[in-house]
Amino acid sequence: MLTNFKRIIKFAFTDFWINKGISLAAIFVLVITIMLASGLFFSRGVTQYLVSQIQDKIDITAYFKEDVLEEDILKIKDEILKNSPGIKKIEYVSKNDALETFTQKHKDSSVLSKALEEVGQNPFLPSLNITTTGSALQYEQISNILQTENYSPFIDKVDFSQKKDTIEKVFAITSNINIFGLILGVILVIVAILVVFNTIKLTVEGSKNEISTMRIVGASNWFIRGPFIVQGAIYGLVAFIICFALSFLFAYFLSSKIGIILPGFSAVSYFLSNFWIFILIQLGFGVGLGMISSFIVVKKYLDI
Amino acid sequence: MIKFKNVTKIYSPNTIVLENVSFEIEEGEFVSIVGKSGAGKTTLIRLLLGFEIPTSGEIYFQNINVTETDSLNLQKMRRKIGSIFQDYRLFNGKTVYENVAYILSVEGKENKEIDTEVPKILDIIGLSEKMNNFPNELSGGEQQRLAIARALVNHPDVIVADEPTGNLDPYNTYEVISLLEKINKAGKTIILSTHDREIINKLGKRVITIENGKVIRDEKKGRFII
Numbered sequence: 001m002l003t004n005f006k007r008i009i010k011f012a013f014t015d016f017w018i019n020k021g022i023s024l025a026a027i028f029v030l031v032i033t034i035m036l037a038s039g040l041f042f043s044r045g046v047t048q049y050l051v052s053q054i055q056d057k058i059d060i061t062a063y064f065k066e067d068v069l070e071e072d073i074l075k076i077k078d079e080i081l082k083n084s085p086g087i088k089k090i091e092y093v094s095k096n097d098a099l100e101t102f103t104q105k106h107k108d109s110s111v112l113s114k115a116l117e118e119v120g121q122n123p124f125l126p127s128l129n130i131t132t133t134g135s136a137l138q139y140e141q142i143s144n145i146l147q148t149e150n151y152s153p154f155i156d157k158v159d160f161s162q163k164k165d166t167i168e169k170v171f172a173i174t175s176n177i178n179i180f181g182l183i184l185g186v187i188l189v190i191v192a193i194l195v196v197f198n199t200i201k202l203t204v205e206g207s208k209n210e211i212s213t214m215r216i217v218g219a220s221n222w223f224i225r226g227p228f229i230v231q232g233a234i235y236g237l238v239a240f241i242i243c244f245a246l247s248f249l250f251a252y253f254l255s256s257k258i259g260i261i262l263p264g265f266s267a268v269s270y271f272l273s274n275f276w277i278f279i280l281i282q283l284g285f286g287v288g289l290g291m292i293s294s295f296i297v298v299k300k301y302l303d304i
Numbered sequence: 305m306i307k308f309k310n311v312t313k314i315y316s317p318n319t320i321v322l323e324n325v326s327f328e329i330e331e332g333e334f335v336s337i338v339g340k341s342g343a344g345k346t347t348l349i350r351l352l353l354g355f356e357i358p359t360s361g362e363i364y365f366q367n368i369n370v371t372e373t374d375s376l377n378l379q380k381m382r383r384k385i386g387s388i389f390q391d392y393r394l395f396n397g398k399t400v401y402e403n404v405a406y407i408l409s410v411e412g413k414e415n416k417e418i419d420t421e422v423p424k425i426l427d428i429i430g431l432s433e434k435m436n437n438f439p440n441e442l443s444g445g446e447q448q449r450l451a452i453a454r455a456l457v458n459h460p461d462v463i464v465a466d467e468p469t470g471n472l473d474p475y476n477t478y479e480v481i482s483l484l485e486k487i488n489k490a491g492k493t494i495i496l497s498t499h500d501r502e503i504i505n506k507l508g509k510r511v512i513t514i515e516n517g518k519v520i521r522d523e524k525k526g527r528f529i530i
Contacts, residue, residue: 007409018397213393216353217454218382219410221375 004223012230015207022203023235026290029199030239031246033192034285038247040185041281042267045274046258047181049265051174056131058167060139062146063125063156070094070126076151077128084145086138091129098124125156139167193289200235200293204228204301211301225298232294236286243282247271305331305493306352306462311361313347313517321347323517325361329495331461334488336504337497338528339514345497348514349466352495353385354378366461383411386455386463390470392447394439394454400426401435404454411458421457429453429483445476452483462493469500477503504528 016023064073073092081090093101099122106112116123132138143160145151160167204211207228214224251271258267271278306329313322322344329335337345350356351363354370363370365381373381387393395403401422408418426432429449431442439447448468455463465484469477481503488494498504504511504527511526512519521529 003414004409004412015397209393210395210397213395214406214410215355216382216387216393217407217410218379220379223410 004226008223008226009230011227012234015227016231016234019203019206022206023231026196026199026203026235027239027242029196030235030286030290031242033196033289034239034243034282035246036188036192037281037285038243038278040181040188041274041277042247042270044181044185045270046262046265047177049262051177053264054170054174058139058170059129059131060142060158060160062128062130062151062158064127064154065156066095066125068126068154072154073126073128076154080128080130080142080145084138084142086132087130087142088133089129089131093127093129095122095124095126098122098127196289197293197296200232200290201297203231204294204297208301211298215302221302224302225295228294228298229291232290232292233287234290236283236288236290239290240282240286243286244279247278247282305329305366306495307362307364308348308351309362309364311351311358311363313344313351313356314359321517322351322358322514325514325517325519327512327519327522329493331493332488332491334485334494334507334509335496336507336509336511336526337495337514338499338504338511338530340499340530343514344517345499345514346466349387349464349495349497352464353382353387383458384461386458386460388448388451388455388463388465388468390467392439392451392471394447394450396439399436399438400431400442400450403439403450404457407454407458425453425457429456443476444471445473445479448472448476448480449483452480452487456487460492462495463487464495464497466497467499468496469498469503481507501528 070092077090077092081087102124103113103116130142132142139160143158146155146158211224248271251267255267258265308325308327311322311325312320314320325344325348337348339345347356351358352365352370354373358371361371366384368377368381370378370381395406398406404422404425405418408421413421423432423435426435429452431446431450431453434442434446439450442450448471451468463484468484469480472480477500484494484496485507496503508525510524511521511528513521513526513530515530
C-alpha cells in the first residue's frame, strides 16, 4: 500500500516535470481562477466597508422636550438599548453639546452667529442619536418604540419620517449591490471552474493512449488515476503559493492607493485579518479544483 | 486454458463483427489468428482482454468467465496476459527501464525485485544499453522488442500479439517472430494475430482463419489461405 502510494507520488512528479509546458499552462489557468476568487472576496470586503460607511451616516434622532431632565433621557437611552436589538450606537446629545457643535460648525458664518445672538438663548433640544446595524425596518421599529406612550410625553419629535425615503433608498441600493455581487461572483466562478476543468482535460487527454495501455497491463483504477490526481494537487499547490504571494504583494503595494479612494480602509489589514480565509479560498480553489478535475477527466477514460 | 463459446459481437444492428465464434486454446500452444483487415481479429483480442462485452456467448480464461467477472478479477487476469501491439503502446514519458518496471509496479512488487528483474529481461531482449533512453529514441524494431520485454517481465501465462510486425521491416519482423517462438518453446501460450502470409506459412503452427466474423478454418499445422 505504502509502496504503491510512494510510486503514485513519484509518477505524478515525473509526469509533471516531463510535461512542463502543459503543467505551466494548467498552473497559469489555476492562478487566474484563484486570483479571481480572491479578488471577489477582496471586493466583497471593500463593498462591505463602503456599505458600512454609508450606513454609519444614517441615523435616527429623537428630540426631547426642553424641560425633560437629563437623567430621564439617560434612563430612556438605557431602556431603548435594552429593548431594541440591533442598535449599533446610541448617543446622548445635550442642549449645550448641540449648541457647541453648531457654533463650531458654523463659526465662520456671521449670519448664523447673529441669528443665534438674536434668539438670546440656546434654541437646541436635547436628543438621542441612534444608529443600527441592520435594515430600514429596524429604524422604523425604533421610531415606533419612541412614539409609544411610555416615551412620547418626553419626546418633541422623531426625525425618522423625514429621513425614511433616504434610508430606504440606501438600503435598497446596498442590498442590490450585494445581490449583484453574488450573482456576478457565482457566474465568474462557474466560468473559471469550466476553464480549469478544460485545461486539466487537455493535460489528461495527452495521456489517453497511456491510460489505455495501463488498463491493458492490468493496472488498478486507483493506480492509473492516482498520479493524475496528485498532479492536479501539485498544480493547485504551486498556483496557491504564487497567488498567496501575489495577493500579499498587491495588498501591500496598493494599500496606500486604495486608502486614498477609501479613507480608513487598509488592504493589508483586511488581508491579515482574513489570513486563514484567504488561505482556505486559495488552497481550496487550487488544490480542490485541480484534484477534482483530474478525477472526473480520468474517470471518463476508465469507463470506456 | 482459453475458450470462446458461441461468441457473437454486433456493434449496431447491421454491423456483425464476430458471429458464433467457438474455439479452445490449450496451455503452451502457439495459435495464429489470421484474416483480412476488418475480419474481427482485434475485436477477438479485445473481447479476451475484457475491453468489449460479447453480444452473446461466453469467454473463459483459466476457468474464469471473462464476460461476467468483476473489474478486480479482470485486472488480475490482464496481468496474466502479456500484450503486444502493432503501435507498440509504450509509455513515451518513461525510459526503457521505467516502461518495463511499470508492469512490476502494477503488481506491487518491491523495488529490490524490480531492480533485479528489469535488467535481466532487457539483457535477454538486447536493450540493456538503451535502458535510460526514451521510446522515441529507439528504432521501430527496438520499440517492439521493448514491448515484448514489457509483456514478458512479469512472467505471464499467455502472450497476445496483435499484428506485432505490422510496422516492421523484414529483418525486424523475423527477429520478433523468432522471439515469440523462443517464448513459446519456454512453455508460454502465444496468440498471434496477423495478416502476414509469409510468417504464417513459415511457422507451421495452429492457424484459426476468420472471414467476415466467422471461423472458417482451424488447422493444427495451418497455412495462410484466404
